[in-house]
Amino acid sequence: MGRRPSFIDDLARGVPPDGAGQRPGFDDDALLDAYSRTVIGALERVQPAVAHIAVERRASGPAPARGSGSGFLFTPDGYLLTNSHVVHGAGRLSVTLAEGTTQSADLVGDDPSTDLAVLRIGAPEALPHAQLGDSAGLRVGQIAIAVGSPLGLAQTVTTGVVSALGRSLRSESGRMIYDVIQTDAALNPGNSGGPLINSAGQVIGVNTAIIPGAQAICFATAIDTAKWVITQLFAHGRVRRAYIGIAGTTVPIARKVQRYFGLSATTGVRVMEIVKGSPAALGGLRVDDTIVTIDGVPVDGIDTLQRLFDVSRIDRTVEIGVIRLTQRLNLSVTPVEQAS
Structure with missing residues (x-):
């Protein structure tokens, strides 16, 4: 009987054959370690x-x-961000921190239109807090890490990537949430309100929703939207918005159109629907108009449009610049206060 090949003995000792699992120019173990270090560092x-x-x-x-x-x-003084649908209508709220202590919480305010809410707990000393990042510079494919309490399992971590940007999602109130981040970092019931973070450990979104029955299609409200909502809740206890009565979506503007009309933004907001009798209808806006400016300020997307229609524009006539077919028009519209 011939001598047994040496690689069989190597396999028995757990040593892979020469070149097994290796690709020229790649060190898979080093890549895995780098990824693991990135995730662990962000979580810390x-x-x-x-x-x-x-x-x-x-x-x-x-x-x-x-x-x-x-x-x-x-x-550090005890303010928390979460989802409106988690806390809306609550009679009693309690918060359990990562180090294990539990205390009651008060609702500062919530905004069902963006599914965001702010709570406050007592903080006799500075508490560890997350750094809010910037969602405007996100890119599809970058690392996304979700942390939360799915099914009550506290401090559960899932990882994935930013799958898409600029999504729209209907909130439980029936209103649309715009500029939503799509991710494949797995979310389950109980994750709602937890942070979605980048590789630097900065919060880029607030985990909001899943599509039942789908796999790896999850959503988070962009943190830039959350920052604006936080300032409104601190100032008013609710978000006051100007309302003109349209539904829209962010669309690219052809380069030749940008040059012809001297537009600084490469995107605008296409009007998809107009509420009958609304300020937009009374002001002459039409479906398929592309909104490019508000009072001369460039509008590069639905999120910018929402922010511009803040409390300062309620009952004040504004000039809305639109592209309609081959024309650039300026329309006068007087927003009203959006009902709560």
Whole structure:
């Protein structure tokens, strides 16, 4: 009987054959280690700020309805960001921090239109808090890491990438949330309100929703939207918005159109629907108009449009610049206050 090949002995000792699993110019172990180090480093920055939120709602029966979700501290003095649908209508809120302590929380304000809410807990000393990043510079394909309490399992981490940008999502109130981030970092019930972070440990979104029955299609409200909502909630306890009565979507503007009309932005907002009798209808806006400016300020997307229609423009006539077929028009529209 011939001598057994040496590579069989190597396999028995757990040593792979020469060249097995290797590609010229690549070190898979080094790549994996680098990825792992990136994720671990990001988590070390944000995980101490992530909290589990327990909710009790008034119910018609003898016992209150209970629910839970996630949130995260974004200031050292006890302010947390979470989803509106997690805390809206709650009779009692309690927050369990990463280090294990639990305390009651107060609702500062919530905004169902963006599915965001701010809570406050007592903070006798500075608390670990997450750094809010910048969602405007996100790119499809970059690392995205979700942290939260899916199914009550606190401090659960899932990873993926930014799958798409600029999505629209209908909130539980029936209104559209614009400029939503799509990710394949797995989310489950209970993840709602937790942070979606980048490789630097900065929060780029607030985890919001999944599509039941789908796999790896999850959504987060962009953190730039959240920053604006936070300032509104601090100032008014709610978000006051000017309303003109349109539904729109961000669209690219052809380069020749940009040059011809001297536009600085490469995108605008196409009007998809106009509410009958609304300020937009009364001002002459039409479906398929592309909004490019508000009072001379470039409008490069639906998120910019929403921010421009803030409390300062309620009951004040504004000039809306649109591209209609081959014309550049300026239309006068007087927004009203959006109903809560």
